[in-house]
Amino acid sequence: MAKTRWGIISTALIGTGKVIPGIQRARTAEVVAIASRDQGRARAAADALGIPKAYGSYEALLADPDIDAIYNPLPNHLHVPVTLQAAAAGKHVLCEKPIGLDATDAERLLAVPKGIHVMEAFMVRFHPQWLRAREAARSGELGEVRAIQCFFSYFNTDPANIRNQADIGGGGIMDIGCYPIVTSRFIFEAEPQRVIALIDRDPVLGVDRIASAILDYGDGRRADFTVSTQLTPLQRVDIVGTRKRFEVTIPFNAPQAEAVTVFTDDGSELGDASAVATRIDPVDQYAEQADVFSAVVRGEIDLPYGPADAVQNMKIIDALFRSEKSGRWETP
The missing domain is CATH 3.40.50.720 (NAD(P)-binding Rossmann-like Domain)
Structure with missing residues (x-):
């Protein structure tokens, strides 16, 4: 070939x-x-x-x-x-x-x-852990999926780093907030009807250094996330349904060509005692x-x-920045 x-x-x-x-x-x-x-x-x-x-x-x-x-x-x-x-x-x-x-x-x-x-x-849309998550949501294994929660952060205050240059598209929402947006769209297979954001900006760099948002997908479904460029590195995603939750432990920068583990949990025991681990064989999501x-x-x-999907993701990001200024729900 x-x-x-x-x-x-x-x-x-x-x-x-x-x-x-x-x-x-x-x-x-x-x-x-x-x-x-x-x-x-x-x-x-x-x-x-x-x-x-x-x-x-x-x-x-x-x-x-x-x-x-x-x-x-x-x-x-x-x-x-x-x-x-x-x-x-x-x-x-x-x-x-x-x-x-x-x-x-x-x-x-x-x-x-x-x-x-x-x-x-x-x-991320090509990594088997996310394909497995979508199948769990589609199949009814999780029950009716109503909430997706995400946290994604790292620490970087270098003014020379492009992620900290507001005039060329820096900031947390643009750099990493786009991930919980696109993955919630991927799991719900729908578009948010309205969004709202709470954003704190670095007083010197001008970029959003911590941002929290709610995406309302209608019918009682929502995704919420917090992203930050100035907090301890952390990432996690929980997809929560009426029967089970699905946890993606390394959702975004999964180690290349290495196995990862995802969990389902019906909540029948306290903590993670009822969580069931599933090993995802080594894969390179970039490959x-x-x-x-x-x-x-x-x-x-x-x-x-294609480009239309990318435009839609940008419309949601734009609405979050409008919400920062208006203090209200905004429609993408």
């Missing part, structure tokens, strides 16, 4: 540390080139990762006829413009999350040329994502999530 040939835009750490190794583990993909605005940096990354070609500009990589798909892990304000540039060059694009600075920015991707595929890189997108590029399957 001919493999989909990938080019990587930039030497960003998310790419070199996680996504590129994931693509290289994929069954149907190969990384053939990487680009940086600094030729030396591109060459060093290529040598370290065993990538044949290194380009000193994004334009040179996009002009390479031997590349089928692009991975774009640039800072948030460059996601849409560089993705559009790649699409104009005839390349399919897997773009890092969040897809844009806001929904209006993201909507520009709805005009990509026909036949060019763009997908937001939410790798799974690459295989799916590679199959899309080769025309073997339909695109599971």
Whole structure:
């Protein structure tokens, strides 16, 4: 089987540390080139990762006829413009999350040329632990799922870090709040009807450093989450139904190519005494994502999530920021 040939835009750490190794583990993909605005940096990354070609500009990589798909892990304000540039060059694009600075920015991707595929890189949707969680919700194993609770935090106060630069899309909701939004949509298989947020901003950096939100999915269903860029690192998700709860213990940055454990619990005993563990065999969620997108590029399957889905996620984020200012429920 001919493999989909990938080019990587930039030497960003998310790419070199996680996504590129994931693509290289994929069954149907190969990384053939990487680009940086600094030729030396591109060459060093290529040598370290065993990538044949290194380009000193994004334009040179996009002009390479031997590349089928692009991975774009640039800072948030460059996601849409560089993705559009790649699409104009005839390349399919897997773009890092969040897809844009806001929904209006993201909507520009709805005009990509026909036949060019763009997908937001939410790798969690391809990890077996999340597929198992959705099946538990779908099947009725959990009863009627009415609540999803999430906590996700890390500590980073470096003003030079792009996550702490408000003008280019930094802050907790954009960086990690997008995960509980997309995964609650994934589990409920629905869209929130209204949202409300409580946000605290760093007085120097200007970014949201702690944010809590409620997403009302109607019919008594809700997701609530707290995310922070300035708290002890922690992550957890509980999906709670009328019969059981489903716990994802490492929901977002599951260790690559390692086994993980999820739990179901009917609450019949105190604490976790009634929890039943299920082992998920070793998997690389970035490799799974690459295989799916590679199959899309080769025309073997339909695109599971396109720009319209990404725009919807941005609309919810936009509504949370409106709620911060209004102090009221807002409609995405």
